[in-house]
Amino acid sequence: MRTALVLLFLLALxxxxxxxxxxxxxxxxxxxxxRSAHPSLAPWFDRLGMFSVYTSPWxxxxxxxxxxxxxxxxxxxxxxxxxxxRARPPKAPRNLARFSSxxxxxxxxxPGDVSERARSLLSAQxxxxxxxxxxxxxxxxxxxxxxxxxAGNLVFHFAVLVVLVGLAxxxxxxxxxxxxxxxxxSFSNTLIQYDDFSPxxxxxxxxLAPFSFKVDxxxxxxxxxxxxxxxxxxxxxxxxxxxxxxxxxxxxxxxxNHPLQVDGTSVFLVGHGYAPVITVRDGKGNxxxxxxxxxxxxDGTFTSYGVVKAPDAQPTQLGLxxxxxxxxxxxxxxxxxxxxxxxxxxxxxxxxxxxxLGLDSGVPQSVYVLDKKHxxxxxxANGRPKVLLLKVGDSARLKDGSVRFDGVRPWxxxxxxxxxxxxxxxxxxLLAIAGLLGSLFIRxxxxxxxxxxxxxxxxxEIAVLDRASGGNPDDHVDQVSSTLQxxxxxx
Amino acid sequence: MTDTLSxxxxxxxxxxxxxxxxxxxxxxTEWASARQIxxxxxxxxxxxxxxxxxxxxxxxxxxxxxxDVPAPDRNSDxxxxxxxxxxxxxxxxxxxxxxxxxxxxxxxAAAGRVPWGNMYEFATTGTLAVVLAYLVLxxxxxxxxxxxxxxxxxxxxxxxxVLLLYRPIxxxxxxxxxxxxxxxxxxxxxxxxxxxxxALASILYLVKSRAERNAAACHDxxxxxxxxxxxxxxxxxxxxxxxxxxxxxxxxxxxxxxxIWAQYAWGRFWGWDPKETWAFxxxxxxxxxxxxxxxxxxxxxxAAYVALVGYSTFLFNFVGINLFGSGLHSYSGx
Ligand code: HEM
Numbered sequence: 001m002r003t004a005l006v007l008l009f010l011l012a013l014x015x016x017x018x019x020x021x022x023x024x025x026x027x028x029x030x031x032x033x034x035r036s037a038h039p040s041l042a043p044w045f046d047r048l049g050m051f052s053v054y055t056s057p058w059x060x061x062x063x064x065x066x067x068x069x070x071x072x073x074x075x076x077x078x079x080x081x082x083x084x085x086r087a088r089p090p091k092a093p094r095n096l097a098r099f100s101s102x103x104x105x106x107x108x109x110x111p112g113d114v115s116e117r118a119r120s121l122l123s124a125q126x127x128x129x130x131x132x133x134x135x136x137x138x139x140x141x142x143x144x145x146x147x148x149x150x151a152g153n154l155v156f157h158f159a160v161l162v163v164l165v166g167l168a169x170x171x172x173x174x175x176x177x178x179x180x181x182x183x184x185x186s187f188s189n190t191l192i193q194y195d196d197f198s199p200x201x202x203x204x205x206x207x208l209a210p211f212s213f214k215v216d217x218x219x220x221x222x223x224x225x226x227x228x229x230x231x232x233x234x235x236x237x238x239x240x241x242x243x244x245x246x247x248x249x250x251x252x253x254x255x256x257n258h259p260l261q262v263d264g265t266s267v268f269l270v271g272h273g274y275a276p277v278i279t280v281r282d283g284k285g286n287x288x289x290x291x292x293x294x295x296x297x298x299d300g301t302f303t304s305y306g307v308v309k310a311p312d313a314q315p316t317q318l319g320l321x322x323x324x325x326x327x328x329x330x331x332x333x334x335x336x337x338x339x340x341x342x343x344x345x346x347x348x349x350x351x352x353x354x355x356x357l358g359l360d361s362g363v364p365q366s367v368y369v370l371d372k373k374h375x376x377x378x379x380x381a382n383g384r385p386k387v388l389l390l391k392v393g394d395s396a397r398l399k400d401g402s403v404r405f406d407g408v409r410p411w412x413x414x415x416x417x418x419x420x421x422x423x424x425x426x427x428x429x430l431l432a433i434a435g436l437l438g439s440l441f442i443r444x445x446x447x448x449x450x451x452x453x454x455x456x457x458x459x460x461e462i463a464v465l466d467r468a469s470g471g472n473p474d475d476h477v478d479q480v481s482s483t484l485q486x487x488x489x490x491x
Numbered sequence: 492m493t494d495t496l497s498x499x500x501x502x503x504x505x506x507x508x509x510x511x512x513x514x515x516x517x518x519x520t521e522w523a524s525a526r527q528i529x530x531x532x533x534x535x536x537x538x539x540x541x542x543x544x545x546x547x548x549x550x551x552x553x554x555x556x557x558x559d560v561p562a563p564d565r566n567s568d569x570x571x572x573x574x575x576x577x578x579x580x581x582x583x584x585x586x587x588x589x590x591x592x593x594x595x596x597x598x599x600a601a602a603g604r605v606p607w608g609n610m611y612e613f614a615t616t617g618t619l620a621v622v623l624a625y626l627v628l629x630x631x632x633x634x635x636x637x638x639x640x641x642x643x644x645x646x647x648x649x650x651x652x653v654l655l656l657y658r659p660i661x662x663x664x665x666x667x668x669x670x671x672x673x674x675x676x677x678x679x680x681x682x683x684x685x686x687x688x689x690a691l692a693s694i695l696y697l698v699k700s701r702a703e704r705n706a707a708a709c710h711d712x713x714x715x716x717x718x719x720x721x722x723x724x725x726x727x728x729x730x731x732x733x734x735x736x737x738x739x740x741x742x743x744x745x746x747x748x749x750x751i752w753a754q755y756a757w758g759r760f761w762g763w764d765p766k767e768t769w770a771f772x773x774x775x776x777x778x779x780x781x782x783x784x785x786x787x788x789x790x791x792x793x794a795a796y797v798a799l800v801g802y803s804t805f806l807f808n809f810v811g812i813n814l815f816g817s818g819l820h821s822y823s824g825x
Contacts, residue, residue, distance in 0.1 A: 008782060018768060026762060026764060228659070234668070256668065426751070
């Protein structure tokens with residue numbers, strides 16, 4: 001018991017750092033921001049696993065120890081319990097008066113009468129009852145109930161194991177992946193189409209169900225007025241889904257809390273953003289890039305950040321880095337800001353670069369980051385980089401080409417996951433709650449009634465011992481005592 | 492219509508806050524008027540032993556209950572006073588709960604949804620769960636002695652809600668458009684009502700058991716003050732345990748329902764989001780409390796401290812993470 005207590009404390013303590021320090025799996029960009037803000041602390045945090053606490057060796061050690069201890073005390077307790085289910089109520093201790101829940105009275109009834117009434121009263125209350133004679137001519141009724149408490153407790157602890165094992169199975173055989181799909185584009189469920197993919201240890205890519213879908217429409221509505229202006233009201237993505245290549249397509253309305261299920265795989269709508277459609281022409285007038293570019297939202301008004309790369313531009317490669325404002329306005333310091341998450345007055349503001357994008361260096365690059373090592377800005381007379389501000393339909397001339405802001409398309413962030421064996425942890429959950437209720441609300445209780453013949457009549461002693469806290473043994477003593485006495489009055 | 496309802500709700504909540512304040516004053520007076528008055532020692536079971544006629548031969552060691560000693564006369568006026576203020580405090584609490592309930596219900600009706608969508612609503616609904624838990628306990632276990640702590644708590648939280656957390660009604664963000672919101676938050680709110688009353692009882696238990704120890708150590712028989720009108724520390728401890736034992740399975744259910752909802756909305760049961768993490772920490776802390784009560788050397792005061800640690804993790808989740816945290820569960824509206 002003491003070990004379990006210490007381990008529970010350790011588990012609670014060990015869970016704390018991960019809620020205060022950004023976690024790689026929860027919010028990767030917060031981790032990146034933390035790294036740049038605390039350059040000397042970050043390496044230490046890395047060594048201690050502070051950015052992925054819940055998979056770190058020390059966290060795993062605590063909960064594995066807890067599991068071992070759980071199993072370690074489960075098995076002997078099961079054995080003890082098996083014995084206890086067949087046990088008889090224990091004999092009455094010699095001195096019942098030392099119990100704090102105790103009562104006694106003297107009566108004319110014989111010990112045999114008293115004990116018979118006590119036996120039928122206690123049996124009627126569904127207690128296990130034994131009646132025996134003690135050495136001095138008295139009769140004792142010993143009763144016990146509440147054996148199911150321990151069963152409930154065992155079920156609960158076992159169910160905790162079931163839940164954990166079940167979760168381990170679903171993540172071992174399942175997968176989880178994310179992808180951003182621009183409205184009008186399609187996704188088919190193959191590995192290369194995912195932006196990020198984390199398979200379980202036993203996952204095989206042949207498990208990927210061969211479905212595909214197209215995002216036909218996406219609409220988001222925001223509250224237009226105060227109070228709470230800009231609060232999202234609903235997100236809605238219209239999909240055309242094919243369960244298999246060649247299957248008849250059907251439409252599906254994908255919303256938050258309304259996932260798409262295909263062959264045990266679920267598709268969830270977890271986010272959205274804007275993809276400005278941009279055309280870049282190079283110095284020769286040829287189109288070097290044209291199409292929607294996914295910009296990542298930075299705040300509740302959907303000010304978004306993104307980059308455009310045009311590696312085929314001649315004579316020099318071109319890159320853009322900038323911000324998108326769905327409802328653009330200008331603040332006091334003359335900087336563009338977004339004042340509403342909906343598309344009111346879409347504006348992009350960007351800085352253009354020329355030189356080498358570094359795509360041939362062999363190091364994989366994120367599509368959301370511009371490697372500026374070999375890039376130069378176009379500068380103004382004062383030496384500061386030129387910032388270009390475009391509305392839909394506007395274009396801007398660069399020395400080595402031009403940029404046009406053609407329009408905006410929404411994109412949706414989808415999480416796609418397969419969790420086989422979900423029913424195992426779910427049934428564990430139900431089992432745990434049932435066991436817990438038994439463990440907390442069934443109270444094992446021993447009752448003894450002893451009737452001893454004496455000079456002035458029969459001395460009846462009643463004592464109750466509760467083996468779990470929270471009950472009210474005094475009430476039970478009162479009840480037994482007064483029922484027995486009432487029985488005599490009427491007899 | 493919506494505007495009228497929401498104004499009615501604000502009015503009812505403000506009214507409830509004021510009535511809680513007056514109820515608290517009544518309970519303060521109740522405690523204060525006990526200052527000079529000796530409490531009749533609390534008898535474990537006054538109803539019993541009426542028929543005890545112990546024969547000289549087989550005398551078990553029974554003691555005369557102290558209640559048979561007539562109480563000094565000057566006490567009886569004071570007794571009446573204490574009781575009167577206690578009753579006034581309780582009646583006012585019932586009135587305040589009525590207003591409070593009306594405020595929460597009209598808020599929900601005005602918003603056309605469950606009234607727990609932001610921090611103001613969590614606070615008003617959560618406090619309602621606390622006082623309702625108290626009322627149920629008064630009916631079942633006669634715990635009117637919890638009146639002062641409970642009304643003070645209700646006043647504090649409702650006051651903060653009205654003054655600092657208030658936000659006009661706004662619609663729910665899409666992530667909350669689910670019947671799981673009703674299930675998950677309702678279970679959490681009831682559990683938190685239990686945890687709060689449990690924490691208040693645990694504090695009283697700690698105070699009372701210290702007083703008992705001190706009195707025993709100094710052979711001090713002056714039992715004046717309200718403290719000595721509270722039940723014995725064991726009885727308080729029993730109430731504290733009962734409330735915790737009621738709240739813990741509900742909290743377990745709330746956490747698990749949240750995990751199932753998360754699987755349904757986000758495609759994963761558990762993601763160690765800060766809110767989830769602290770709900771888990773609270774759960775583990777209260778499991779430690781239940782274990783402590785069954786571990787030799789940890790029963791009594793130590794276990795009560797563990798319960799208070801559990802409660803502080805719960806408060807941190809509600810206040811700290813809602814206000815300063817980020818993550819998927821940021822619905823505080825602050
Ligand atoms: C995930 C970890 C655990 C949780 C959530 C948990 C929870 C609980 C709960 C809620 C109770 C009921 C307390 C009561 O009956 O009043 C309990 C009792 C108990 N637990 Fe655990 N437990 C855990 C791990 C362990 C471990 C590792 C052990 C063994 C070393 C253990 C041994 C016991 C025992 C012996 C009892 C019975 C106490 C009694 O008779 O009242 N538990 N546990």
